[in-house]
Amino acid sequence: MKVQLILATKVKGVITITPEKSLQDAAALLTQHGIGAVVVVNPASQLIGILSERDIIREMAQNPQLSSQTVDQVMTQTVITGTPEDDIYSIAHLMTEHRFRHLPILEDGNLIGMISIGDIMKAQRDMYRGEVNTLEMQLLADDD
Amino acid sequence: MSPIGSETNPLRVAIIGAGPTGFYAAGHLLDQKKIVVELDMFERLPTPFGLVRYGVAPDHQKIKSVTKVFDKIASNPRFRFYGNVELGQHLSVAELCQFYHQIIYTTGAQTDKRMGIPGEDLQGSHPATEFVAWYNGHPDFRDYQFDLSQESVAVVGVGNVAVDVARILCRTREELLKTDIADYALEALSQSRVKEVHILGRRGPAQAAFTNPEVKELGEMADTDAFTLADEVKLDPLSEAAMAASADRATARKVEILQSYAHRQPTGKSRRLMLRFLVSPLELTGNEQGQVTAMKLVQNELYATESGSLRPRATDRYETLPVGLVFRSIGYNGVPLPDVPFHHKWGVILNQSGRVVDETHQQPVVGQYTAGWIKRGPSGVIGTNKPDALETVECMLADLAEGVTLQPENSSPDAAAAFIAQKQPNYFSYADWLKVDEIEIARGQAVGRPRIKFVMAEEMAAAIGKPLK
Ligand SMILES: Cc1cc2nc3c(=O)[nH]c(=O)nc-3n(C[C@H](O)[C@H](O)[C@H](O)COP(=O)(O)OP(=O)(O)OC[C@H]3O[C@@H](n4cnc5c(N)ncnc54)[C@H](O)[C@@H]3O)c2cc1C
Numbered sequence: 001m002k003v004q005l006i007l008a009t010k011v012k013g014v015i016t017i018t019p020e021k022s023l024q025d026a027a028a029l030l031t032q033h034g035i036g037a038v039v040v041v042n043p044a045s046q047l048i049g050i051l052s053e054r055d056i057i058r059e060m061a062q063n064p065q066l067s068s069q070t071v072d073q074v075m076t077q078t079v080i081t082g083t084p085e086d087d088i089y090s091i092a093h094l095m096t097e098h099r100f101r102h103l104p105i106l107e108d109g110n111l112i113g114m115i116s117i118g119d120i121m122k123a124q125r126d127m128y129r130g131e132v133n134t135l136e137m138q139l140l141a142d143d144d
Numbered sequence: 145m146s147p148i149g150s151e152t153n154p155l156r157v158a159i160i161g162a163g164p165t166g167f168y169a170a171g172h173l174l175d176q177k178k179i180v181v182e183l184d185m186f187e188r189l190p191t192p193f194g195l196v197r198y199g200v201a202p203d204h205q206k207i208k209s210v211t212k213v214f215d216k217i218a219s220n221p222r223f224r225f226y227g228n229v230e231l232g233q234h235l236s237v238a239e240l241c242q243f244y245h246q247i248i249y250t251t252g253a254q255t256d257k258r259m260g261i262p263g264e265d266l267q268g269s270h271p272a273t274e275f276v277a278w279y280n281g282h283p284d285f286r287d288y289q290f291d292l293s294q295e296s297v298a299v300v301g302v303g304n305v306a307v308d309v310a311r312i313l314c315r316t317r318e319e320l321l322k323t324d325i326a327d328y329a330l331e332a333l334s335q336s337r338v339k340e341v342h343i344l345g346r347r348g349p350a351q352a353a354f355t356n357p358e359v360k361e362l363g364e365m366a367d368t369d370a371f372t373l374a375d376e377v378k379l380d381p382l383s384e385a386a387m388a389a390s391a392d393r394a395t396a397r398k399v400e401i402l403q404s405y406a407h408r409q410p411t412g413k414s415r416r417l418m419l420r421f422l423v424s425p426l427e428l429t430g431n432e433q434g435q436v437t438a439m440k441l442v443q444n445e446l447y448a449t450e451s452g453s454l455r456p457r458a459t460d461r462y463e464t465l466p467v468g469l470v471f472r473s474i475g476y477n478g479v480p481l482p483d484v485p486f487h488h489k490w491g492v493i494l495n496q497s498g499r500v501v502d503e504t505h506q507q508p509v510v511g512q513y514t515a516g517w518i519k520r521g522p523s524g525v526i527g528t529n530k531p532d533a534l535e536t537v538e539c540m541l542a543d544l545a546e547g548v549t550l551q552p553e554n555s556s557p558d559a560a561a562a563f564i565a566q567k568q569p570n571y572f573s574y575a576d577w578l579k580v581d582e583i584e585i586a587r588g589q590a591v592g593r594p595r596i597k598f599v600m601a602e603e604m605a606a607a608i609g610k611p612l613k
């Protein structure tokens with residue numbers, strides 16, 4: 001099972017923010033789109049960081065002046081990315097090991113999507129359900 | 145007028161494609177307690193069930209019994225089947241919009257992916273899709289020719305389809321006689337001179353896409369010995385680490401089975417099946433007649449990407465495999481439907497969770513939905529399409545609740561029926577199919593086979609006494 005399978009049924013493209021924006025803007029964007037992380041891009045649309053709910057909360061614990069901070073002061077700068085060809089199993093392992101929940105997906109160097117740990121869990125659940133359904137149908141048919 | 149989905153104004157849905165996904169979507173819709181639904185299912189072939197009839201291997205009869213579940217869905221009086229009716233040929237999307245509140249595309253993946261290497265189009269190099277459709281009696285592939293006088297065959301890819309193709313090539317006539325393989329394919333395969341089949345995986349045994357029962361079966365054939373090469377099925381450190389971390393028992397078992405094939409001794413069977421790993425085809429070469437004679441392979445090693453996937457990387461070690469027949473089995477591919485937004489690179493209808501979205505703004509296209517292989521890509525077993533179809537049906541019901549549907553000029557089933565009969569007078573109903581089914585099974589039973597398939601619509605019509613116009 002490949003990441004492409006997940007991307008196929010999601011909106012193509014990624015919600016992004018620029019580094020000079022405030023955390024207030026970022027929080028508004030996350031809420032507006034109902035997402036848990038946003039990719040930070042430079043003016044050339046290149047990925048330079050990722051900002052997650054968790055980054056904001058961590059900062060909040062230390063810094064009461066939160067909303068005036070800019071995105072680049074808080075974002076995670078070393079971002080691991082994936083491709084549509086990646087195996088879903090490997091990504092599941094990666095997310096658990098490194099304790100992160102969002103993975104930006106690049107294709108030929110372009111940012112084309114983002115998948116979350118929820119997407120991964122749904123894909124795995126549907127695969128198992130599918131196998132169970134198939135077996136179940138055969139058993140039911142045998143009973144006739 | 146009463147609300148859409150009521151007894152006097154049922155929700156009218158057109159389902160395009162009668163594969164498992166179309167039936168699952170139908171089942172979910174008919175299960176609705178609070179909404180009255182009427183379904184018309186359109187299928188370009190005279191017969192229902194898509195890849196269950198024309199993909200699933202003929203020597204895997206048990207899995208085909210899933211169609212009993214679909215028969216039950218089709219027996220609902222609110223369900224109508226229009227076989228031999230193709231969207232794009234007999235009907236257009238604009239025409240469907242005149243008769244239905246919602247349309248759902250479940251057309252599967254009709255074509256193949258290409259390897260993109262020189263020589264791919266030499267004679268004797270085929271997509272597995274064509275061979276599979278041919279041996280299963282798909283009417284579009286009836287006249288295809290495969291040169292089974294060749295002794296050495298390569299199957300590229302290590303998914304379950306590659307395994308099906310290799311297995312069918314290795315079966316004896318006696319084994320095939322117990323199946324519903326198309327008669328012409330049975331005869332051609334009985335004359336086959338194939339001695340060696342090589343299945344080629346570009347990554348290692350732990351990354352093979354095929355499943356354990358399928359690979360075990362390869363080791364249990366009547367007249368074929370299956371082997372692997374010890375060096376290729378030995379785990380590299382990266383795969384070993386990945387397997388230890390994931391503690392995935394099925395993969396560990398798969399590797400064990402493949403390793404056990406490396407220690408087998410030939411038992412004097414007439415055919416040999418080689419499961420190869422860590423090799424990629426670079427080029428097919430041919431003779432003066434343009435017939436493939438050999439495949440140049442490069443040996444690969446694995447490396448871990450940033451995100452931890454193990455990918456193949458070419459080394460500088462090459463080999464040449466003499467082969468006279470090549471099947472590429474590296475995945476199916478969806479084809480676009482006229483006037484339906486499409487993602488060409490991935491071969492899927494543009495959608496969000498099953499709602500078709502437009503190309504420019506990615507906004508939902510009112511009343512149009514998709515599910516199954518044409519929605520998410522060509523992956524997953526039959527039952528995987530059930531949760532997938534449910535996700536789409538949930539979107540359809542949510543949109544209905546919001547009042548977002550097509551506004552058909554005429555939503556009466558009889559008006560639709562009259563229109564379809566005018567566009568395709570030779571459509572097949574479900575009752576027609578049930579008669580065909582009965583005769584096919586009876587023909588099979590007479591000679592101890594599960595069924596003997598009819599291939600062409602004309603043969604089916606003649607058998608059931610249906611005049612074609
Ligand atoms: C070779 C092969 C073997 C397989 N074996 C197994 C197996 O043993 N067990 C298992 O669980 N799964 C198996 N699978 C997987 C399973 O077949 C798929 O998951 C499933 O069939 C996908 O369902 P679908 O309805 O999306 O597509 P399909 O089954 O492809 O159905 C799509 C239908 O739409 C019709 N259609 C296409 N275009 C149009 C149009 N324009 N107008 C009208 N109709 C149209 C097609 O004719 C077809 O009938 C196999 C797959 C393949 C390819």
Ligand SMILES: NC(=O)c1ccc[n+]([C@@H]2O[C@H](COP(=O)([O-])OP(=O)(O)OC[C@H]3O[C@@H](n4cnc5c(N)ncnc54)[C@H](OP(=O)(O)O)[C@@H]3O)[C@@H](O)[C@H]2O)c1
Pocket residue numbers: 259300301302303304305306308345346347351352353354358424473474475476522523524525
């Ligand atoms: N008995 C059954 O239950 C059964 C039977 C048939 C089919 N099915 C199901 O139907 C679905 C489709 O099966 P499938 O076999 O077509 O697809 P699949 O499982 O996705 O396998 C495709 C194979 O092709 C390889 N591949 C892709 N591109 C390649 C390239 N350029 N060069 C070399 N190899 C390449 C892949 O290797 P990588 O992994 O390296 O990309 C993989 O081994 C699967 O979900 C399958 O389980 C089930």
